[in-house]
Amino acid sequence: MTMSDTSGPTIDLDSGTYRVVSWNPPHLVLECGDDRRTLFVSSTKATTFVGLDGSTHAVARGRRSNAQLSEAESGHDDLTSPMPGKVLEVLVAEGDTVESGQRLLILEAMKMESPIRAPHDSVVTKLHVAVGDTIAGGDTLIELDSTALGDAPADGSTA
Amino acid sequence: MTEAPTPVQMRVLIANRGEIALRVIRGVHAAGGVAIAIHSDVDRHSPFVRAADVSYPMPGSPTEAYLNVDAVLAACQATGATAVHPGYGFLSENAGFAERLEAAGLIFIGPTADSIRLMGDKTRAVECAREANVPTVPSFTPDAEVDLATMRTEAETIGLPLLIKAAAGGGGKGMRVARSLDDLAEMIPSAVREAQNAFGDGRVFLERYLENAKHIEVQVVGDGHGDGVALGERDCSVQRRHQKIIEESPAPNLPDETRQRLHAAALSLVEKTNYRGAGTVEFILAADGEFFFLEMNTRLQVEHPVTEMVHGVDLVDLQLRIAHGEKIPASAKEASPRGHAIEIRVYAETPPTFMPSIGSLHEVVWPEGPGVRVDSGVERGGEVSVHYDPMLAKIIVHAANRSSAIERMRRALAETFIAGVDTTLGFCRDVIGHETFRGGHAYTTLIADEFTDWVAPARDDWVEAAARLAPRLAGAGSEATPDAGQPGVWTTLDQWRMA
Structure with missing residues (x-):
């Protein structure tokens, strides 16, 4: 049906x-x-x-949806490009504190824009790309570390 | 094809499980035969058991059920089987099993016990290839226990890097890559131990390790009297831990002259050994275009569907015919390759470590459409257990050319959904999107070199939106979902209208 x-x-x-x-x-x-x-x-x-x-x-389910993804990890995340494309916008800088769900980059792939979002509250430890870069599927775009967070918790309830 | 072998007499017991058991059952049915499944207790509700005309529960542990020769013979007797198809793995390359069946007056759907024994011993297999003038990798095989000093001298002659391999082995067990002569002192004893544990035979040998090489294999079928046909080649270079995960046919970027020499080399082994049935001759193709014999697999391969799609043949049907004394049909001898086929293996594993992922399959959706074939052994509600190989299925696509096949596979993977265990689906989708694969330049260590840091695609907003909307969708949850109760879809539709 x-x-x-x-x-x-x-x-x-x-x-x-x-x-x-x-x-x-x-x-x-x-x-x-x-x-x-x-x-x-x-x-x-x-x-x-x-x-x-x-x-x-x-x-x-039932809690902030990123909680489970982060629990099995050390706090370090490499975000990779889901497909070949181009970096349209870089919305954060190294050292920035980001909230779960926050947009970090905008990619253009297969003629569509898609945002890359933070999977959980963390700090941007390394940016591997700049605006205009051409990327292959699987390229590392950005590295995050949630253990580097200060004690001020980000409020992820806004998105 | 010509008329089928006397269908009323053919009662084929399949000494295997999962997707390959189902594949063989379909082949037996297509040939008009009766298919008999044997199964372990944990497999009793599996699709392959249902698909068979007769099913027979086996004693013992989940793996013993498919490995106990006496019990399989008893099952043949109990079910009135006239022939046995071993699939791959389990008893498929067990010469003693083939002998026991033939002694009992049953047909073993595979080569002779002698062929299995010859090709199962990697050392003797290489000797056989040399005698047939098939190029082999520079190597050294000790006669008996050999001291490390001799191994070191021989290793210098062969050249570095080199592989230490188990004489009795396969599947990467007992295998080591030595990059310096000093590695040998540690690696040889540990390879011997591993080979002893895995195969009950601790003999190892050394051979040159070819880097950036491709794994190319030729599908052959022999009639047992020296006549044979090569049904093209497959490129199986995409491997993790020395095990294939993506295969294709024809091999990309293979010069015609090399292709013909590969096919001729494979056929010369068929002729020399009077090989009977389906087999695969594996070669390593070096970056400079030279190729060397690796081994011959005396059974149906996991990746046989790519050959079937490109050549328009049914390899199980050919196996059944030849096992029942028929010649190789003209349709197979005249089969010419058409288009391009790619297979990806769907493993319940977590890339990039490829640790098995165990659990219940909450949802299983396979792709459909022209040029898409799925050989699956699982279904929704099934369990992925620790007892068996974690391969769930194979997705195969066929298209007019290689780039269309890649696009078709990417679409097919997007139509596929497995919930409950991790799988290699997303990983394989990235691999076939990788420029090295797209260019047809995949080599055997591509995954180790380029994908060890692979991470699953980040959740984008579509996924985020779907996850957040899920509680408002009726039937999104299993029966265990507390907040859903048993609302009909219409209840929720009403909610949408009110929203």
């Missing part, structure tokens, strides 16, 4: 309003502006699995 309705649920993020176009489990079609993606969603009690472009993202 596929539902399609122009008044589907929406959510507001920095990059725009995302609206559910259709939901036929596990297929979820979202729209943002003129852009549209088909994703997969499947949840267990503790985790929501979201599939996009062959990768499955496990997001903890």
